[in-house]
Amino acid sequence: MPKLKSLDELKKLREQLQGDIKARTDSSTTITVGMGTCGIAAGARETMHAILAELESRGMDTHVTTVGCIGMCSKEPLVDIQQGDEPRVTYGNVNTEMVPRMIEEHLVQGNMVDEWVVGRVEG
Amino acid sequence: MNTSKTQKHRADLLVSCVHDRAPDLIPALEAEVKRRGLEGEVKVVEAGCRGFCSMGPVLLIQPDGTFYVNVQPADVPEMVEETLVKGRVVERMTYQEPSSHACALYEDISFYSKQHRIVLRNCGMLNPASVEEYIAVGGYEAVGKALFDMTPEGVIEEVKKAGLRGRGGAGFAAARKWETGRKAEGDIKYVLANGDEGDPNCFMDRALMEADPHSILEGMIIGAYAMDAHQGYIYIPYEHTLSVKTMRNAIESARAYGLIGEDILGSGFDFEVEVRVGAHSFVGGESTALMHAIEGTVSEPRPKHIHTTEVGLWGKPTCLNNVKTWNLVPEIIGKGAEWFASIGTEKSTGTQVFSLAGKINNVGLAEVPMGTTIRELIFDVGGGIPNGREFKAIQIGGPSGGAVPASLLDMPMDYETLEEAGSMMGTGGVVVLDDRSCVIDVARYFLDFLKDQSCGKCSSCREGIRYMLEMLTNITEGKGKMSDLEVLERMGKSVKISSMCGLGKSVPNPVLSTLRHFRDEYVAHIEDHKCPAGVCKALIEHYINDQCNGCGLCLRKCPQDAITGEKKELHTIDAEKCIQCGVCFDVCRFDAVGVR
Numbered sequence: 260m261p262k263l264k265s266l267d268e269l270k271k272l273r274e275q276l277q278g279d280i281k282a283r284t285d286s287s288t289t290i291t292v293g294m295g296t297c298g299i300a301a302g303a304r305e306t307m308h309a310i311l312a313e314l315e316s317r318g319m320d321t322h323v324t325t326v327g328c329i330g331m332c333s334k335e336p337l338v339d340i341q342q343g344d345e346p347r348v349t350y351g352n353v354n355t356e357m358v359p360r361m362i363e364e365h366l367v368q369g370n371m372v373d374e375w376v377v378g379r380v381e382g
Numbered sequence: 383m384n385t386s387k388t389q390k391h392r393a394d395l396l397v398s399c400v401h402d403r404a405p406d407l408i409p410a411l412e413a414e415v416k417r418r419g420l421e422g423e424v425k426v427v428e429a430g431c432r433g434f435c436s437m438g439p440v441l442l443i444q445p446d447g448t449f450y451v452n453v454q455p456a457d458v459p460e461m462v463e464e465t466l467v468k469g470r471v472v473e474r475m476t477y478q479e480p481s482s483h484a485c486a487l488y489e490d491i492s493f494y495s496k497q498h499r500i501v502l503r504n505c506g507m508l509n510p511a512s513v514e515e516y517i518a519v520g521g522y523e524a525v526g527k528a529l530f531d532m533t534p535e536g537v538i539e540e541v542k543k544a545g546l547r548g549r550g551g552a553g554f555a556a557a558r559k560w561e562t563g564r565k566a567e568g569d570i571k572y573v574l575a576n577g578d579e580g581d582p583n584c585f586m587d588r589a590l591m592e593a594d595p596h597s598i599l600e601g602m603i604i605g606a607y608a609m610d611a612h613q614g615y616i617y618i619p620y621e622h623t624l625s626v627k628t629m630r631n632a633i634e635s636a637r638a639y640g641l642i643g644e645d646i647l648g649s650g651f652d653f654e655v656e657v658r659v660g661a662h663s664f665v666g667g668e669s670t671a672l673m674h675a676i677e678g679t680v681s682e683p684r685p686k687h688i689h690t691t692e693v694g695l696w697g698k699p700t701c702l703n704n705v706k707t708w709n710l711v712p713e714i715i716g717k718g719a720e721w722f723a724s725i726g727t728e729k730s731t732g733t734q735v736f737s738l739a740g741k742i743n744n745v746g747l748a749e750v751p752m753g754t755t756i757r758e759l760i761f762d763v764g765g766g767i768p769n770g771r772e773f774k775a776i777q778i779g780g781p782s783g784g785a786v787p788a789s790l791l792d793m794p795m796d797y798e799t800l801e802e803a804g805s806m807m808g809t810g811g812v813v814v815l816d817d818r819s820c821v822i823d824v825a826r827y828f829l830d831f832l833k834d835q836s837c838g839k840c841s842s843c844r845e846g847i848r849y850m851l852e853m854l855t856n857i858t859e860g861k862g863k864m865s866d867l868e869v870l871e872r873m874g875k876s877v878k879i880s881s882m883c884g885l886g887k888s889v890p891n892p893v894l895s896t897l898r899h900f901r902d903e904y905v906a907h908i909e910d911h912k913c914p915a916g917v918c919k920a921l922i923e924h925y926i927n928d929q930c931n932g933c934g935l936c937l938r939k940c941p942q943d944a945i946t947g948e949k950k951e952l953h954t955i956d957a958e959k960c961i962q963c964g965v966c967f968d969v970c971r972f973d974a975v976g977v978r
């Protein structure tokens with residue numbers, strides 16, 4: 260283990276290490292994947308893995324959590340995106356191929372992908 | 383360190399309180415996570431104490447904040463299936479708030495939401511064995527700030543402005559101690575951390591060393607810089623094996639990063655620190671006794687007309703602080719004195735960690751701002767008194783403290799106010815008494831504990847404790863005289879004045895405070911031969927009243943076979959055989975057992 264030679268080196272190390280405990284520190288963005296039996300049957304796990312992979316390749320600091328059945332089984336897999344105080348946006352029938360565009364447009368550019376949205380809840 | 387690999391974790395399972403209660407829990411979680419193919423997605427972290435002792439082992443799942451209590455290995459498959467795979471809460475594993483309903487989320491539990499965690503900021507949140515996790519939350523950056531941006535005098539000034547008082551009991555101003563240490567002549571100086579924690583009901587220092595060792599080290603480095611010391615020692619009782627192991631491991635891993643040792647962070651400042659292990663005793667936590675123990679001699683106090691900040695360990699200027707005091711220093715340097723001083727009261731700034739024990743629902747560690755009222759601590763954070771019983775008093779400050787009665791429930795808890803009430807903050811040990819606890823019996827318990835703790839140097843302390851104990855024992859056995867009360871009062875006062883160290887000076891507090899607030903109970907014991915709380919065995923009698931429906935439960939449970947009666951008929955207790963153990967009272971579901 261290299262000895263730290265300055266405060267800057269300590270701060271750089273902190274930046275590198277922050278990812279390790281990301282799930283425990285606050286983040287303003289949360290992506291929630293519906294994991295009821297219906298969701299899992301419709302491919303929610305695959306969708307979630309695609310989301311995790313996409314976020315990682317972009318180095319984005321976003322929480323990904325799961326919930327039980329959201330109650331719109333025909334639209335599974337359902338994915339919620341909540342950013343700060345903004346309204347929560349729910350996307351339906353999210354398959355793995357849709358994930359990169361959803362993240363690019365919604366999280367990076369800040370535009371909802373209107374055609375996939377099934378609901379919005381005021382935060 | 384492969385950060386890109388860990389980046390993928392979407393959830394962290396923070397497990398606390400496994401050591402004694404469920405050593406197999408972590409392996410069980412890891413195996414199940416692996417079996418379900420969740421490795422790399424979910425991380426199991428052995429985190430330190432989360433302070434909710436009555437509920438352990440506890441499991442916090444982040445980032446959702448799902449919180450499970452009393453988790454056992456047998457719960458693991460269901461929990462992983464439901465919560466981690468399907469995202470559903472397992473209702474039966476959540477915490478039931480005594481007043482209302484089930485709470486699935488960490489932030490909703492009033493035990494936590496009503497706390498203000500500064501000392502315990504990382505407890506249960508970080509893996510204590512990982513210096514990397516501590517660095518990831520900004521650890522050791524306060525050392526950097528002090529070493530590069532502040533002068534030693536500037537550090538002392540900041541601590542002074544924060545109003546930081548020692549958390550080891552007496553509440554002495556930390557900056558004043560450091561200032562004297564800095565000005566003292568001498569090429570060798572020491573900083574010491576007191577991890578003795580001899581109070582029989584306290585466990586916060588131990589929990590802190592086990593859960594967040596680096597915060598203590600970081601504070602010691604800053605303190606050493608402020609007083610120009612280059613060597614530190616942390617004193618820990620040998621029985622506290624996990625504290626010793628965790629602290630030693632922390633020192634080694636900090637050294638590997640160059641955070642301890644020569645030329646810390648390239649600043650030119652050197653600091654070494656070691657753990658010293660010794661016997662666990664109450665008087666061993668006293669400053670001079672502790673220094674004797676580190677030197678390898680008998681841990682007895684010495685007179686302190688020469689301050690240890692001038693002549694301390696091995697005759698050198700020495701600055702001793704409690705582990706919690708050290709733990710607060712990096713926060714003060716990092717966030718600034720104003721932030722710290724804005725919490726608590728004017729003279730008692732910041733927060734205090736209380737260990738809640740006795741007749742209280744949420745047994746555990748609770749950190750609240752100084753000046754919080756007893757009511758808030760006991761009822762909001764502590765969840766109130768179990769079994770619907772009535773709150774009678776708290777005994778605060780451990781063996782050196784005193785009882786504070788229910789009439790003072792709205793009294794703010796800070797150093798001065800508690801002292802005025804005849805008690806003291808001490809290290810924050812709180813024993814809650816309900817209407818079935820006898821205050822005289824509690825005072826007697828502390829004297830009984832202390833009779834073996836006095837080092838025996840001062841005859842006032844050594845003999846005074848034994849004499850007062852004998853008198854209290856007589857009173858609890860119905861053999862007391864009214865004149866005893868006056869003798870107790872006079873003797874208590876003279877033991878206080880004539881003993882050398884803080885032990886003798888505070889030994890009479892439990893007796894004097896109960897005499898002050900609960901004199902009528904003493905009188906009831908002496909004149910009426912009654913123990914109003916129904917505790918003192920010589921003065922009570924268990925009997926069965928006509929609520930008894932002859933269920934036979936007490937008859938089967940009585941260890942003396944003192945209860946007789948036909949099924950479905952009124953039972954009776956044979957007073958000759960009865961030892962007043964109270965088992966019948968505890969098991970009866972029909973309120974048919976009384977105490978008189």
Ligand SMILES: Cc1cc2nc3c(=O)[nH]c(=O)nc-3n(C[C@H](O)[C@H](O)[C@H](O)COP(=O)(O)O)c2cc1C
Pocket residue numbers: 547548549550551552553554556576577578579580581664665666667668669670702703704705707883884885
């Ligand atoms: C009988 C006795 C026992 C003590 N036990 C402890 C103890 O267990 N832990 C502790 O930190 N201080 C204890 N103290 C207080 C220490 O003497 C000393 O004041 C303290 O460690 C200084 O640190 P602080 O200023 O940070 O509180 C005890 C004092 C007395 C008189």
Ligand code: SF4
Pocket residue numbers: 665683835836837838839840841843844881882883884885886887
């Ligand atoms: S007061 Fe008691 S414990 Fe303290 S030095 Fe005297 S005899 Fe020893």
